[in-house]
Amino acid sequence: MSSYATSVSSxxxxxxxxxxxxxxxxxxIDGSMKGPALLFIVSAVLWLLAGTLLALIASLKxxxxxxxxxxxxxxxxxxxxxxxxxxxxxxxxxxxFAVGLWIMARLCRTEIRxxxxxxxxxxxxxxxxxxxxxxxxKGDLTSVEWLEFPTYVTPLIAFSYAxxxxxxxxxxxxxxxxxxxxxxxxxxxxxxxxxxxxxxAQIMIFFEPARGTVQSLTNWWFTHNFLGLWLTPIGLAAxxxxxxxxxxxxxxxxxxxxxxxxxxxLFTNWAGAHHLIGGPVPSWVISAGVVASMMMIIPVVxxxxxxxxxxxxxxxxxxxSPTLRFVVFGAVSYTLVSLIGSTMALRSVNEIxxxxxxxxxxxxxxxxxxxxxIMFGSIYFIMPxxxxxxxxxxxxxxxxxxxxxxxxxxxxxxxxxxxxFQGLAMNNPDIEFLEVVRGTIPxxxxxxxxxxxxxxxxxAFAINLFWMILARLGRTDWExxxxxxxxxxxxxxxx
Amino acid sequence: xxWTSYIILGFLFGGLFFGAAVYALLxxxxxxxxxxxxxxxxxxxxxxxxxxVAMDRFPVKRARKPSQGEAAGAARSVNQS
Numbered sequence: 001m002s003s004y005a006t007s008v009s010s011x012x013x014x015x016x017x018x019x020x021x022x023x024x025x026x027x028x029i030d031g032s033m034k035g036p037a038l039l040f041i042v043s044a045v046l047w048l049l050a051g052t053l054l055a056l057i058a059s060l061k062x063x064x065x066x067x068x069x070x071x072x073x074x075x076x077x078x079x080x081x082x083x084x085x086x087x088x089x090x091x092x093x094x095x096x097f098a099v100g101l102w103i104m105a106r107l108c109r110t111e112i113r114x115x116x117x118x119x120x121x122x123x124x125x126x127x128x129x130x131x132x133x134x135x136x137x138k139g140d141l142t143s144v145e146w147l148e149f150p151t152y153v154t155p156l157i158a159f160s161y162a163x164x165x166x167x168x169x170x171x172x173x174x175x176x177x178x179x180x181x182x183x184x185x186x187x188x189x190x191x192x193x194x195x196x197x198x199x200x201a202q203i204m205i206f207f208e209p210a211r212g213t214v215q216s217l218t219n220w221w222f223t224h225n226f227l228g229l230w231l232t233p234i235g236l237a238a239x240x241x242x243x244x245x246x247x248x249x250x251x252x253x254x255x256x257x258x259x260x261x262x263x264x265x266l267f268t269n270w271a272g273a274h275h276l277i278g279g280p281v282p283s284w285v286i287s288a289g290v291v292a293s294m295m296m297i298i299p300v301v302x303x304x305x306x307x308x309x310x311x312x313x314x315x316x317x318x319x320x321s322p323t324l325r326f327v328v329f330g331a332v333s334y335t336l337v338s339l340i341g342s343t344m345a346l347r348s349v350n351e352i353x354x355x356x357x358x359x360x361x362x363x364x365x366x367x368x369x370x371x372x373x374i375m376f377g378s379i380y381f382i383m384p385x386x387x388x389x390x391x392x393x394x395x396x397x398x399x400x401x402x403x404x405x406x407x408x409x410x411x412x413x414x415x416x417x418x419x420x421f422q423g424l425a426m427n428n429p430d431i432e433f434l435e436v437v438r439g440t441i442p443x444x445x446x447x448x449x450x451x452x453x454x455x456x457x458x459x460a461f462a463i464n465l466f467w468m469i470l471a472r473l474g475r476t477d478w479e480x481x482x483x484x485x486x487x488x489x490x491x492x493x494x495x
Numbered sequence: 496x497x498w499t500s501y502i503i504l505g506f507l508f509g510g511l512f513f514g515a516a517v518y519a520l521l522x523x524x525x526x527x528x529x530x531x532x533x534x535x536x537x538x539x540x541x542x543x544x545x546x547x548v549a550m551d552r553f554p555v556k557r558a559r560k561p562s563q564g565e566a567a568g569a570a571r572s573v574n575q576s
Contacts, residue, residue: 026544177538211498248550249546250540255529262520321550321552321553392554
């Protein structure tokens with residue numbers, strides 16, 4: 001990287017660099033990202049384990065209320081918030097930084113500049129997330145969903161994000177390619193959307209609080225878009241990169257994928273208001289949200305069609321590739337979760353699903369079955385290229401896949417079906433509330449069981465990851481090509 | 496703040512964002528981003544990771560005898576370094 005940029009100032013202006021036209025080799029780009037990408041992936045997986053443990057505790061508390069109830073820091077309200085924030089700021093964001101920046105650098109054909117600064121920013125991001133989680137346990141949490149971190153970490157979060165995201169934008173500015181691939185559109189836009197969402201939400205809810213109704217609107221605008229305009233674009237960028245990459249064939253309709261990006265950019269932002277159906281908000285605002293949610297069907301169907309038509313006829317390869325197993329699972333989940341989400345935005349459906357476990361199931365559908373699974377797949381592709389080393393155990397990868405896939409499917413079935421019946425019962429004035437609550441218990445047991453399965457999958461993943469990093473530490477010799485999983489005996493073209 | 500000031504601020508920032516999006520779209524059209532999409536779809540492939548070659552399989556035990564293809568792969572990697 002030293003030959004690329006000598007000072008920070010020269011990194012910001014591509015025209016000051018004399019060798020900007022040099023197209024970096026993919027393996028060289030991977031090498032330049034090694035330090036920060038490893039930091040982000042390792043801390044993401046550590047957060048994933050912590051978040052999973054918190055999820056299990058929270059889930060068990062719903063069916064065994066006395067479980068761990070003698071510590072106030074482990075009460076349900078705090079454990080649930082800690083789980084949520086550990087997953088979104090710890091796991092998801094770290095994974096998104098690793099995967100997003102890595103894909104961005106590869107597609108721009110340029111190395112990430114000043115990886116040292118990126119690394120330090122990553123360390124600060126994780127320090128901020130840790131302070132936030134400790135703050136939640138201490139009881140400093142706010143009552144705003146997805147923004148529970150105490151406000152004293154806000155500046156650190158914002159500052160470290162700025163220092164992380166900027167390297168993706170600078171890589172784009174320095175790109176050595178004329179064409180901007182669809183994944184680049186997604187990642188570049190997401191890198192700009194997140195700071196906008198976060199600062200507006202922080203200012204309008206905490207630092208210069210708006211009036212009550214506006215606060216709740218801001219809250220759901222932020223929360224919906226954190227998934228829809230930050231994690232979703234990163235997840236889709238990875239799907240649009242890895243599916244054609246691993247199959248060795250271009251995306252079915254590239255035109256549609258670009259069109260899908262612009263449709264998503266146009267409609268997602270408006271959809272968050274559907275979370276407030278029935279709330280004390282002007283009904284035209286909610287109607288606008290409902291219309292936007294229905295319009296989201298356009299980019300979703302485009303993405304579904306595109307991914308399906310690219311994969312169709314190559315299902316064997318999907319089974320054979322660790323990356324594609326997870327990514328295709330995530331891509332299918334994206335279609336399902338988005339279509340269910342659009343349906344849930346209809347007032348008549350929302351009447352039933354609102355305030356039930358259905359919504360909780362929906363959130364896990366988006367965050368886990370879609371986003372997290374795609375991040376798993378991406379990490380399976382990226383790690384061997386960072387370390388020039390194979391994954392040590394195929395069995396652990398399969399264990400990871402099946403336990404998480406079956407676990408999340410079980411959770412989604414339990415929460416969706418249980419939540420639907422819960423909603424129907426809540427709307428029936430003849431049924432006592434406590435009876436409704438009791439009716440959810442078997443579904444919650446199923447949810448805890450699914451949590452245990454997912455935990456086993458995550459432990460398998462973590463063992464494989466740390467085994468890969470620590471085994472043969474210090475050994476520089478390695479076998480195979482720079483992209484070890486190319487596996488030359490699969491050289492026959494995939495048509 | 497009052498509702499009206501939110502609406503003014505909202506329209507201001509909304510207009511700014513919309514303007515930025517329109518600018519990006521116009522720039523993309525003008526710079527030929529949408530001209531040759533078939534070629535564009537293939538930018539993810541190159542000589543290191545070529546079109547038509549599937550990659551990423553489950554890792555296999557290293558102890559077995561390298562096949563012809565793997566030997567070629569190893570030779571290629573030596574050439575590159």
